[in-house]
Amino acid sequence: MATKTSATKSPGHLLTEKELLAMPESDYMNAAQLEFFRNRLKELEQEILANADTTTENLRETQFVPDPADRATIEEEHALELRTRDRERKLLKKVQQSLALIDSGEYGWCEETGEPIGLQRLLARPTATLSLEAQERREMRQKLYGD
Known part of the structure; x- marks a missing residue:
């Protein structure tokens, strides 16, 4: 009986969070x-x-x-x-x-800046559409101007 040496090499394999975070930025x-x-x-x-x-x-x-x-x-x-x-x-x-x-x-790309939102942020909030910096700027504007 053959065993898989690496789960990441099998077709259709879903990454784990650890595997996801270990991938290079590229x-x-x-x-x-x-x-x-x-x-x-x-x-x-x-x-x-x-x-x-x-x-x-x-x-x-x-x-x-x-x-x-x-x-x-x-x-x-x-x-x-x-x-x-x-x-x-x-x-x-x-x-x-x-x-x-x-x-x-x-x-995975910020709708405001076009920059990557980031894996950590998407893991925490998979529906995020803004990078952390863009979200902070938006919240600051709302706080200051009541937008």
């Missing part, structure tokens, strides 16, 4: 890295959609509770769940936009 946003982030974004998309389905089921299970305090607790839990899903709905849009950027070859 490999930035190569096919393997793009596939890594496509997979990460697809997993996030599926998780958000599954959470939405769970919320729908939870809200369908209407409970009649005669105690006003219990009813208020249930209503507050539903409101919190709906706020969470609203944030996830916005994140889902960003995830889908990031997947489109992968398809167009623009993923």
Whole structure:
């Protein structure tokens, strides 16, 4: 029985975070890295959609509770769940936009400066569209001018 000597050499192998970070800068946003982030974004998309389905089921299970305090607790839990899903709905849009950027070859590059966003930043926030410096400048402008 043959064994693989290196998992990175097998076709269709997804990189680990360690393998991703070990690659030279010249490999930035190569096919393997793009596939890594496509997979990460697809997993996030599926998780958000599954959470939405769970919320729908939870809200369908209407409970009649005669105690006003219990009813208020249930209503507050539903409101919190709906706020969470609203944030996830916005994140889902960003995830889908990031997947489109992968398809167009623009993923991983700052939309403001054209510079690399950076692997560390994309690992922390796969939907980032700005480099850390550009994001900091944008936040400073918003703070100063209320943009």
